[in-house]
Amino acid sequence: xxxxxxxxxxxxxxxxxxxxxxxxxxxxxxxxxxxxxxxxxxxxxxxxxxxxxxxxxxxxxxxxxxxxxxxxxxxxxxxxxxxxxxxxxxxxxxxxxxxxxxxxxxxxxxxxxxxxxxxxxxxxxxxxxxxxxxxxxxxxxxxxxxxxxxxxxxxxxxxxxxxxxxxxxxxxxxxxxxxxxxxxxxxxxxxxxxxxxxxxxxxxxxxxxxxxxxxxxxxxxxxxxxxxxxxxxxxxxxxxxxxxxxxxxxxxxxxxxxxxxxxxxxxxxxxxxxxxxxxxxxxxxxxxxxxxxxxxxxxxxxxxxxxxxxxxxxxxxxxxxxxxxxxxxxxxxxxxxxxxxxxxxxxxxxxxxxxxxxxxxxxxxxxx
Ligand SMILES: Nc1ncnc2c1ncn2[C@@H]1O[C@H](COP(=O)(O)OP(=O)(O)O)[C@@H](O)[C@H]1O
Ligand SMILES: [Mg+2]
Numbered sequence: 001x002x003x004x005x006x007x008x009x010x011x012x013x014x015x016x017x018x019x020x021x022x023x024x025x026x027x028x029x030x031x032x033x034x035x036x037x038x039x040x041x042x043x044x045x046x047x048x049x050x051x052x053x054x055x056x057x058x059x060x061x062x063x064x065x066x067x068x069x070x071x072x073x074x075x076x077x078x079x080x081x082x083x084x085x086x087x088x089x090x091x092x093x094x095x096x097x098x099x100x101x102x103x104x105x106x107x108x109x110x111x112x113x114x115x116x117x118x119x120x121x122x123x124x125x126x127x128x129x130x131x132x133x134x135x136x137x138x139x140x141x142x143x144x145x146x147x148x149x150x151x152x153x154x155x156x157x158x159x160x161x162x163x164x165x166x167x168x169x170x171x172x173x174x175x176x177x178x179x180x181x182x183x184x185x186x187x188x189x190x191x192x193x194x195x196x197x198x199x200x201x202x203x204x205x206x207x208x209x210x211x212x213x214x215x216x217x218x219x220x221x222x223x224x225x226x227x228x229x230x231x232x233x234x235x236x237x238x239x240x241x242x243x244x245x246x247x248x249x250x251x252x253x254x255x256x257x258x259x260x261x262x263x264x265x266x267x268x269x270x271x272x273x274x275x276x277x278x279x280x281x282x283x284x285x286x287x288x289x290x291x292x293x294x295x296x297x298x299x300x301x302x303x304x305x306x307x308x309x310x311x312x313x314x315x316x317x318x319x320x321x322x323x324x325x326x327x328x329x330x331x332x333x334x335x336x337x338x339x340x341x342x343x344x345x346x347x348x349x350x351x352x353x354x355x356x357x358x359x360x361x362x363x364x365x366x367x368x
Contacts, residue, residue, distance in 0.1 A: 126251070127251050127252055127253040128226075128228050128250050128251065128252045128253065128259070129227075129228075129252070129253045130143070130226045130227065130228065130252050130253060130254055130257075131226060131227025131228075132144065132145075134225065134226070134227045135196075135200075135225075135226070138193070138225065140193065140196055140197055140200075140225075141154065141196075141197045141200045141201060143200055143203075143204075143254045150197065151201065154197050154198060154200075154201035155201060157198060157201075157318070157345070157347060158198065158201045158202055158205070160345060161180055161198075161202075161316055161318065161345065162202075162205070164315070164316055164343050164345075165177045165178060165180075165293070165315055165316065168315055168316075168342075168343065169315075173315055175283070175286040175287065175290075176282065176283075176286065176313060176314055176315050177315040178286055178292060178293045178294060178315065179282060179286065179293075179294045179296060179313070179314040179315050179316075180198075180293070180294070180295050180296065180314065180315065180316045180317070180318055181215075181296040181298050181307070181310055181311065181314050181316075181317050181318070181338075181341070182194055182195040182198065182295060182296065182297050182298060182317075182318045182320060183298045183300070183301050183307050183311070183317055183318070183319050183320070183334065183338055184300055184301065184319065184320040184321070184322075184326075184334065185300060185301055185302040185319075185321075185326060185330040185331065185333060185334035186300050186302055186303070186326070186330060187218075187219060187300050187303070188322070188325075189300075189320050189321065189322040189325065189326060189349060190320045190322055190349035191216065191297055191298070191300070191320050192216070192219075192221045192222060192225060192297055193320075193349070194318065194320045194347060194349060195212060195222070195295055195296075195297040196212065196222065196225060196226070198295055198318065199212040199257060199295045200254065200257065202293060202295065203254055203255065203256040203257040204256075205256075207291060208256060208291050208292075208293055209256050209258065209289055209291045209292045209293070210256055210257050210258070210292075210293050210294075210295060211249065211258050211259070211260060211285060211292055211293070211294045211295070212257065212258070212259050212260070212295045212297070213234060213259075213260040213285075213294055213295070213296045213297065214233065214234065214259070214260065214261055214262040214297050215234060215262065215273060215296050215297055215298045215299070215310070216262065216297050216298055216299050216300075217235060217262050217265055217269040217270075217273065217299065218269075218299055218303070219299075220261070220262030220265075221297075222259060222261065222262070222297060223259065223261050223262075226252075226259070228250070228252075228259070230261055230262075231248070231250060231261050232247075232248045232261070232263055232264070233248050233260055233261030233262050233263030233264075234248075234260055234261070234262055234263050234273075234281070235262060235263030235264055235265060235266065235269060235272060236248065236263040236264055237263065237281055238263075238272040238273065238275065238277050238278060238281065239263075239266060239268075239272060241277070245260075245281050245284050245285050245288075246285075246288055248260060248261070248263070249285075260285075270299075270306055273299075273306040273309070273310070274306030274309040274310075278306075278309075278310070278313065279313050282294065282313060282314075296310065296314065298310055301333075301334045301337040301338055302330060302333060302334060302337070307337065307338060308337040308338060308339075308340055309340075311337075311338040311339070311340040311341040312340035312341065314341055315341075315343065316341065316343040316344070316345060317338045317341045317343065317344045317345065318345050318347055319331075319334060319335065319338060319344055319345065319346050319347065320347050320349050321334075321346060321347065321348050321349065322348075322349050322350075323348045323349065323350035324350065331346075
């Protein structure tokens with residue numbers, strides 16, 4: 001562990017983190033796949049922007065697995081006005097996938113997906129219709145809209161997660177390799193923002209089905225953010241063993257994206273989420289569909305919550321850190337709490353967000 005030194009005032013969180021906190025300490029000695037693999041060309045990226053991510057916009061990828069944190073922050077720009085992403089010539093992976101992940105795309109190494117930018121098919125009536133305008137107004141990825149910087153950011157995050165999922169699928173974790181929890185130390189750091197964006201981005205991959213689960217019972221936001229009505233969900237399944245988890249899954253008009261709402265709150269939410277029942281429900285949801293990847297929005301790890309219990313059950317953790325707010329001590333503590341999971345990825349959400357401004361409103365439906 002590095003000695004803690006007082007950070008220089010002008011340093012960004014990520015720069016300070018790289019200097020004072022040895023993120024890799026928790027992971028050292030563990031098998032962590034290189035990203036990208038040595039025999040793969042580097043995926044296309046948006047123009048890199050020199051340091052200073054804090055004043056910029058949405059998401060900077062800083063995978064903890066690549067320690068220490070010294071990765072050049074990826075370009076972080078407003079989505080408005082971005083050019084379409086260039087087509088990639090990345091080859092398809094030749095390595096056969098392990099059985100549990102056979103449905104996770106071999107082509108995740110190629111840029112065959114459109115990162116949520118698939119053509120929007122006319123919604124079928126039995127599908128929940130996700131409110132694209134709402135997504136756009138919140139500055140989130142919009143299925144069917146042109147690729148922008150945010151989509152590129154999540155493409156990078158997604159690839160890292162898929163690579164790791166494939167890497168660990170053959171190991172003792174088995175099918176739970178297909179589960180990713182999205183966590184943060186405290187509320188308001190962008191868990192739900194990142195969970196929804198990640199799910200939309202992943203859903204654009206071939207041959208996968210994404211199930212976005214709202215496990216933040218204290219602040220269940222996913223349905224609301226997507227403009228959908230609440231319905232039976234995880235808490236109901238946990239509370240009533242007779243309820244078939246699959247019957248609560250809400251299919252949406254975004255191809256390959258389904259939702260599991262948080263469900264009806266009770267006084268025993270925390271205990272329920274930390275119980276063995278959660279494990280059983282996760283396993284059932286995974287077994288029901290071998291193509292399924294579960295993205296799990298969780299309660300903040302530093303609050304009295306079962307996030308650390310959940311971390312023991314899943315393949316990977318995507319820990320969201322808000323660059324303009326999260327302290328190093330909180331990052332450190334959150335990593336320790338979630339350390340039950342061997343694969344923790346850190347995503348720096350360097351938002352400078354002003355509620356109600358509708359900053360990204362013009363993005364929706366924008367033609368390129
Ligand atoms: N990168 C970002 N760009 C724009 N808005 C963001 C970003 N990150 C978070 N927000 C907004 O900040 C608020 C808090 O984020 P949220 O995802 O709800 O946090 P959490 O789920 O961790 O409590 C929400 O209104 C969200 O839309
Ligand atoms: Mg949330």
